[in-house]
Amino acid sequence: GDSVTQMEGPVTLSEEAFLTINCTYTATGYPSLFWYVQYPGEGLQLLLKATKADDKGSNKGFEATYRKETTSFHLEKGSVQVSDSAVYFCALSEGDYKLSFGAGTTVTVRA
């Protein structure tokens, strides 16, 4: 079945450091791919998405490119802030009813 594997955390960074969170997927077709972010005590918020190969999703300084050849959708941000501390989830949809989520990566940014 469809699945998403993302790098285990926790990840701890200093402010202004570069962030990468790896995400790879397994799917039978051509899924849509997503990154969601969950801040402490809140629900999940859609951060960015890409619906076809080579698409780049971007939002709030975060970017991810849909790479069909490597079945990946890695999340990157060039300069993180303390406010980026959160749990990040990679997810996929194959056009059916549900999103399949990865296990989540906890990111902590220190001032």
Added chain:
Amino acid sequence: DSGVTQTPKHLITATGQRVTLRCSPRSGDLSVYWYQQSLDQGLQFLIQYYNGEERAKGNILERFSAQQFPDLHSELNLSSLELGDSALYFCASSVEESSDYGYTFGSGTRLTVV
């Protein structure tokens, strides 16, 4: 505010009891999804409704049931509660029946079974 409203935010109840979680979707959204988030299982899809009809079931226990009403709000009923049912329960909504464009989550109901 995401536009998806979940009540209550917190619920503490005893084993064996029954609770009802409520979700109002974002205005204009026809699909409602329920997810359970726990530390050991991560985010697990429970069930989806679209315009009042059940569309898909995931890892939902027989002790759990849900429905979507004509005004599109949804309720998740959990009965014969066990300690292991303690988790965050999220509702999400979308305009589409398909999940291809993602969906909007509520802030969740934290259920603690004691």
